[in-house]
Amino acid sequence: ISGLFRNVVGGKVLTHEDLDKPMKGMEEHLLKKNVAREAAIRLCEGVERSLVGVKTGSFQTVDATIRSAMESSLRKILTPTSSLDLLREIQSVTSPSLASLQSRRPYVISIVGVNGVGKSTNLSKIAFFLLQNKYRVLIAACDTFRSGAVEQLRVHARNLKELGEREGGFIELYEKGYGKDAANIAKDAVSYAAQANFDVVLIDTAGRRHNDQRLMSSLEKFAKFAQPDKILMVGEALVGTDSVQQARNFNAAFGAGRHLDGFIISKCDTVGEMIGTLVSMVHATGIPVVFLGTGQHYSDLRTLNIGWAVKLLMS
Amino acid sequence: MIKEICSALLEADVNVKLVGSLRKSIKQTVNFKELAPGVNKKRLIQKAVFDELVKLVDPHAEPFKPKKGKPNVIMFVGLQGSGKTTTCTKLARHYQSRGFKSCLVCADTFRAGAFDQLKQNATKAKIPYYGSLTQTDPVVVAKEGVDKFKKERFEVIIVDTSGRHRQEQDLFDEMVQIQRAVTPDQTIMVLDASIGQQAEAQSKAFKEAADFGAIIITKTDGNANGGGAISAYVSRSRAFCR
Ligand SMILES: Nc1nc2c(ncn2[C@@H]2O[C@H](COP(=O)(O)OP(=O)(O)OP(=O)(O)O)[C@@H](O)[C@H]2O)c(=O)[nH]1
Ligand SMILES: Nc1nc2c(ncn2[C@@H]2O[C@H](COP(=O)(O)OP(=O)(O)OP(=O)(O)O)[C@@H](O)[C@H]2O)c(=O)[nH]1
């Protein structure tokens, strides 16, 4: 971040003119971190607005003042407004309290996103996490389009079977091959899971371009048929400005009254400090980040540590 | 005007540094103070920008052309999920339809279902393929496949490899070993059009390790403007292949 005004120390009432140049520097800094331009500009505008007319603290430079305002602004945008305790949510559905008058049913999670971002891989990582918590997990192979998609999940289910049974969980793959309607398979998988006493159904879907009207519109029927408790979108940390539109279009694809419940930001291990995608996607939708993908192995799944993210973004 | 153009380039994921240097060289080319009155300033800037961009993406080299009657080995490399496996088949079909005896080798022994994916694609396109469900060393599979197809007098032999990234040295070493084993006539890096600011660092690392001779940009049917790809390309220029 620019060293401008570094020597202006303490007790200065900030004007628009004081802030203009260093804010430009801040914007460029965010762009270099792969924050989409739209999100970077909006964040900077917010920080600038909050600082005009403010007196800098004693011994505090203008730069440091901007920095700390940007830090809290990032922290605020990344902090979810409601609890993200997935295991507790699952518990409340699979073992409902008597008072709730609900009967036991499987918890349904579906994973969506554009092509090649890591949907199937991160779905398998979530399965591993659930197995470690001794759940009975059904994976539904609802990508009936891409070559090898079913076999890919079959391999994961086979690998996880051994790992999972050691941990006390159970896993099975529900598949109906290629070419069939994904929404129907999803629906059947959920009924099968209820019958066979599964705790969680993880539904994989085919990758689709967010600007492909036809494929995007089929998501509405999918949500209606599968009735997922959680729709998670995978966005890869590698993606640039397109992140904003991806997030918006997927968030709007499930029909009135239904939207995304969270993001999985994958491939974080491939971008070093340039983790701006997570800011862009949250900025575009207000939907929280539930998991980060940090590698290609089953254990490479993390929850978002906001302090860590803000530190990387500001470094 | 220049400002607007630079904003548009940033919006399109062109590398932040690159936009800066572009801005400078345009300002140098178009000397605003000495413009005669009545000259269409907007047109002039547009032309300068266009020329600069063309300069950036002009390959300055002849694209690779496989030769009939001899084996031409082409190896695919790139980041995870960029579209290598899909594009391999597309390229094989492209050469097949131009009369080259073409085939595919699956040297991705890591990703779950990778061989099934290539197999199903190849079968649909009626292209012979090689791979193994049991051999876990991609170097061995690659070598076996290429040797077999060379013996059978195939003309275009395309080798698909696993996705990898510069932060994992082991994966890069593996790529170099595969390359040594099959000595490709052409190495192609596959890049997703939607890539952001990592484009430069990643493609630079791939260039240094695998010295690719061409980049194929995939998923241009999406929304992204491919600016990241320009950045990647500029840092590592050579023949451009689509
Ligand atoms: N480095 C890294 N690679 C990842 C991560 N998550 C997934 N990948 C890799 O990205 C590639 C694509 O992953 P998939 O899970 O097949 O992606 P997908 O979204 O299901 O792809 P489609 O179904 O074809 O749209 C694979 O090579 C994965 O190993 C991650 O967190 N880090
Ligand atoms: N829309 C669109 N999708 C594409 C294109 N090329 C590939 N894909 C999709 O992107 C996803 C990933 O493609 P793959 O060919 O599996 O990518 P890869 O580089 O082989 O992936 P790894 O082997 O896991 O590293 C698949 O869903 C493909 O169908 C393209 O040009 N346009």
Ligand SMILES: [Mg+2]
């Ligand atoms: Mg998939």
Ligand SMILES: [Mg+2]
């Ligand atoms: Mg592949």
